[in-house]
Amino acid sequence: MQVDQDREILNTIDRMRGEITEFLAELVKAKSVNPPGDTRDVIEIIREKLAASGLKVKTISVDDDKPNIVARLEADRPRKKLELLFNSHVDTVPVGEAQRWKHEPFSAEVTDGRMYGRGVADAKGSVASMVMSAKALVESGVELGGTLVLNPVSDEEVGGFKGAKYVLESGEIHPDQVVVGEITTNRIAIAEKGIVWFKITTEGRTAHASTPWDGINAIDKMIDLLKEINNKVVTQLRLRRHPLTPPPSLNIGLITGGVKTNVVADRCEVMIDRRILPNETIEGATREIQDVIDYMKSRDPEFRANMEVTLTGSPIETSPDSHIVKVAQDVCRSRGMPDEPVGYLQASDGRFYAEKGIPTILLGPGLAELAHAPDEWISLEEVVEATKIYSLIATRVLK
Numbered sequence: 001m002q003v004d005q006d007r008e009i010l011n012t013i014d015r016m017r018g019e020i021t022e023f024l025a026e027l028v029k030a031k032s033v034n035p036p037g038d039t040r041d042v043i044e045i046i047r048e049k050l051a052a053s054g055l056k057v058k059t060i061s062v063d064d065d066k067p068n069i070v071a072r073l074e075a076d077r078p079r080k081k082l083e084l085l086f087n088s089h090v091d092t093v094p095v096g097e098a099q100r101w102k103h104e105p106f107s108a109e110v111t112d113g114r115m116y117g118r119g120v121a122d123a124k125g126s127v128a129s130m131v132m133s134a135k136a137l138v139e140s141g142v143e144l145g146g147t148l149v150l151n152p153v154s155d156e157e158v159g160g161f162k163g164a165k166y167v168l169e170s171g172e173i174h175p176d177q178v179v180v181g182e183i184t185t186n187r188i189a190i191a192e193k194g195i196v197w198f199k200i201t202t203e204g205r206t207a208h209a210s211t212p213w214d215g216i217n218a219i220d221k222m223i224d225l226l227k228e229i230n231n232k233v234v235t236q237l238r239l240r241r242h243p244l245t246p247p248p249s250l251n252i253g254l255i256t257g258g259v260k261t262n263v264v265a266d267r268c269e270v271m272i273d274r275r276i277l278p279n280e281t282i283e284g285a286t287r288e289i290q291d292v293i294d295y296m297k298s299r300d301p302e303f304r305a306n307m308e309v310t311l312t313g314s315p316i317e318t319s320p321d322s323h324i325v326k327v328a329q330d331v332c333r334s335r336g337m338p339d340e341p342v343g344y345l346q347a348s349d350g351r352f353y354a355e356k357g358i359p360t361i362l363l364g365p366g367l368a369e370l371a372h373a374p375d376e377w378i379s380l381e382e383v384v385e386a387t388k389i390y391s392l393i394a395t396r397v398l399k
């Protein structure tokens with residue numbers, strides 16, 4: 001029976017090819033660059049499509065110009081209380097240097113099976129596929145045993161706090177399993193690095209530069225500290241690895257301090273960006289830096305510094321044995337696609353679900369390398385394939 005049902009869904013999607021392309025083009029033409037992140041036009045196009053397809057659609061938002069959709073495809077007779085979430089984002093990064101684009105960024109030009117435009121891959125290709133997969137399920141007359149929730153969101157490119165995070169905490173959704181539509185060339189991604197930002201300030205005592213021994217130079221103290229962070233932390237990071245993600249990292253991104261050339265600086269501040277592996281923790285990474293500060297204090301009675309964590313984002317590590325991964329692998333195999341899980345190179349909204357322990361995968365059409373670059377493009381065949389994969393995942397999870 002599943003074979004018949006699969007065939008019906010796949011045929012329905014093949015008949016929708018023209019509509020899928022047209023819908024994706026509409027999404028690209030509805031400019032939604034972030035900042036400023038006004039997504040009202042693109043969200044309205046999606047809302048109409050979902051409502052016309054028979055889903056119960058709601059929009060919720062923190063800011064009026066950054067709406068998020070929660071659309072439900074419910075079972076007539078639910079066999080179990082199970083919610084599968086399809087999340088992806090509708091905001092895009094800015095165009096960048098316009099003169100480096102050969103294709104107009106918002107005209108959705110199609111050449112040789114590729115559509116060009118800002119956001120066509122990241123992540124409007126995923127959004128179009130997810131929306132059309134729900135429509136295909138309705139048109140194929142599939143009866144789901146649980147609820148499929150579609151959740152196109154705003155705000156992802158600047159942190160997701162008014163998008164995915166807000167929706168998850170609003171109580172509107174209660175996902176048991178999540179598929180985040182991101183640019184993985186339809187591979188199943190189950191791991192992503194996390195992020196911690198540190199602001200460290202050293203304090204000294206001001207004096208005239210002709211008699212610096214009367215003061216304590218906060219910049220000198222910062223240099224000592226950064227050398228020690230390099231010795232004690234950076235050298236350790238070189239030894240750490242995760243099979244699916246790039247290596248961990250530590251970048252000193254900003255440094256400020258002092259007031260004048262001829263004055264001993266009484267203050268110096270640095271901002272550090274630390275990317276953690278899925279098998280590291282935010283607390284562990286914070287403790288490592290704090291330990292170096294404490295070590296400096298124990299060695300040098302004049303060393304005064306404090307540290308603040310200004311931003312955190314959890315890593316993602318979904319068990320390869322979890323149900324959603326197994327189902328996605330089964331579907332990819334049935335489509336003749338590679339089924340070996342991979343890591344995701346960028347940061348995504350998936351971390352909000354992973355943080356709450358909800359099994360999450362990232363999967364969607366498009367190449368990560370092209371995402372924020374000029375002449376961003378997507379293969380239209382890959383978008384159709386993603387539509388099929390999403391539909392089949394939904395029928396298997398919600399059977």
Ligand SMILES: [Zn+2]
Binds near residue numbers: 089122123
């Ligand atoms: Zn994205």
